[in-house]
Amino acid sequence: MKISLQKAVGRGYVDFWNTKARYRVCKGSRGSKKSKTTALNMIYRLFQYPESNGLCVRRFSNTLRDSVFSDLKWAIHKLGVDAYFDCTVSPMQITRRSTGQKILFRGLDDGLKITSISVDKGVLCWVWIEEAYEISNEDDFNKLDMSIRGEVPPGYFKQLTLTFNPWSATSWLKPRFFDTPDDTVFTKTTTWECNEWLDDADRNIFLKMKENNPRRYRIEGAGDWGIADGLIYTNVIVEDFDVDKIRAIPGIKSAFGLDFGFTDPNAFTACMVDNTAMKIYVFDEWYKTGVTNKIIAEQIKRMGYGGQRLICDSAEPKSIAELQDEGLRAESSRKGKDSVNHGIQLIQNYQIVVHPRCVEFKKEIDNYCWAKGTDGKPTDKPDHEFSHGMDSMRYAVTKVLMPDTFSFD
Incomplete structure (x- = not known):
């Protein structure tokens, strides 16, 4: 089986795809294909590292099915590997048939289910936290981070990927990952302009937003931090x-x-x-x-x-x-x-x-x-x-x- 990653993934994410940093953090605009690229990367890595497993996390478990679970099923189809996977809702998981590798799904509201996460074959290597901005308490992230531990086979590594729209510069995500250089952290900002799969109608939405709603465009179009200059409610x-x-x-x-x-x-x-x-x-x-x-x-x-x-x-x-x-x-x-x-x-x-x-x-x-x-x-x-x-x-x-x-x- 041969897959053209350039054709499947497109441009703009080479450094994101290849980094082995412990924390891979991508803020971006809507339509910047950050979630789709992360989904493709997770499926690809199951083949690249046949003893690895994945975990997908959101703040609330009831948001998983229509976001990361759906994106990963899309990625499986995009890569043409439908015959290699079973995707089930109860329990919600994706399993590679030949190896038993799994992608698990949890919400941070699952409590003990997050901190005691484990796999029965291989090792848990890849964690994807989608809409990370929704995690308002940094301690919740720290508990998850500490639970991803243990040895991995030679040549393997562990990585937590965070994707989100940067709604406010007051978020803990900014000082934690973006303000101070750290060898364990890879950061990236992407916009809709790197997404070659958008059509003219999609692009016009952003162009009109830029003209008519510049404050919203700053976040949803340019992928910049929302700056609360003249904030009305501060308490x-x-x-x-x-x-x-x-x-x-x-x-x-x-x-x-x-x-x-x-x-x-x-x-x-x-x-x-x-x-x-x-x-x-x-x-x-x-x-x-x-x-x-x-x-x-x-x-x-x-x-x-x-x-x-x-x-x-x-x-x-x-x-x-x-x-x-x-x-x-x-x-x-x-x-x-x-x-x-x-x-x-x-x-x-x-x-x-x-x-x-x-x-x-x-x-x-x-x-x-x-x-x-x-x-x-x-x-x-x-x-x-x-x-x-x-x-x-x-x-x-x-x-x-x-x-x-x-x-x-």
């Missing part, structure tokens, strides 16, 4: 809290908000407000583009919040009425020319505690900044980019904390 932490325990705090108030969108995402957030401790807990989310109000209502009910008071964007009374027709307790957010700034100022008095499953919300709050004027200085208006979940939270929290008679007019 933010990520914490894996027990929702039921927080709900049991005396005086806790629930708050549910929805920001409408279509091309932009609809953003639903579920919060709890502790006035005594001055904390806002964000514990659930749903972001989705291109969906009708009927689908929104069905999703909110499916998530278990159909009977909750839902505060929505006051600029869309028709959409609110349609949600009410679907049985939701939807109502308008507070109105008035100063309502946005007053709501922001109110929330700034609280610490915002984000549950790690609220991945999209965390990306937004890390990039939610004051818009800049023509002079390049911050204004008193928030930038529309990265505002959807932030608006949703503001609708919910301000309606809960202020009396119904309050007006910004």
Whole structure:
């Protein structure tokens, strides 16, 4: 069997493919083929090192099937080696038939299953951590890193590959891997421009983003770190809290908000407000583009919040009425020319505690900044980019904390 890697993989990743550094870390734009290249490399290495095995990791186990598992099946087909592998969902694993080599899949929420990972044949050499930015706690990575130990056959090596979009320069990934030279670390930044498999329609998405949404393009197009210049909310932490325990705090108030969108995402957030401790807990989310109000209502009910008071964007009374027709307790957010700034100022008095499953919300709050004027200085208006979940939270929290008679007019 002969495979043309140049034809299968394309250009832009020769150094990434060949490095033997313990840590192979690639940040990049969307469409930069970093995940597809990593998948091809893992399958290729099973043939190159017939006693090796692989492990794929994400923050949450329920995200594995539609990401890394799917990418690896694609890579097997791309390399034309379908007949050599069995891919099963229960348990989720990929097995090379002739050797018994395996690629295993785990979420960091699996706890002991991560720290006690082992293989029955050969050695565990390759670890791929996809969407590594979602791992907010460096200690979680360290525990995984320490579990990849033991001797390997002569000529073999162990490697942890991390791939992600660099949503914020405040991430632990930047100082850990990018800021200080280290012989054990290989780093790379890639963009959509190295992906020769994109068509004109794909490329136009990035070109329009560069023109119309430069802040988003910086991350999703150029693969640069998101820089929070003029960040609106700074008292933010990520914490894996027990929702039921927080709900049991005396005086806790629930708050549910929805920001409408279509091309932009609809953003639903579920919060709890502790006035005594001055904390806002964000514990659930749903972001989705291109969906009708009927689908929104069905999703909110499916998530278990159909009977909750839902505060929505006051600029869309028709959409609110349609949600009410679907049985939701939807109502308008507070109105008035100063309502946005007053709501922001109110929330700034609280610490915002984000549950790690609220991945999209965390990306937004890390990039939610004051818009800049023509002079390049911050204004008193928030930038529309990265505002959807932030608006949703503001609708919910301000309606809960202020009396119904309050007006910004």
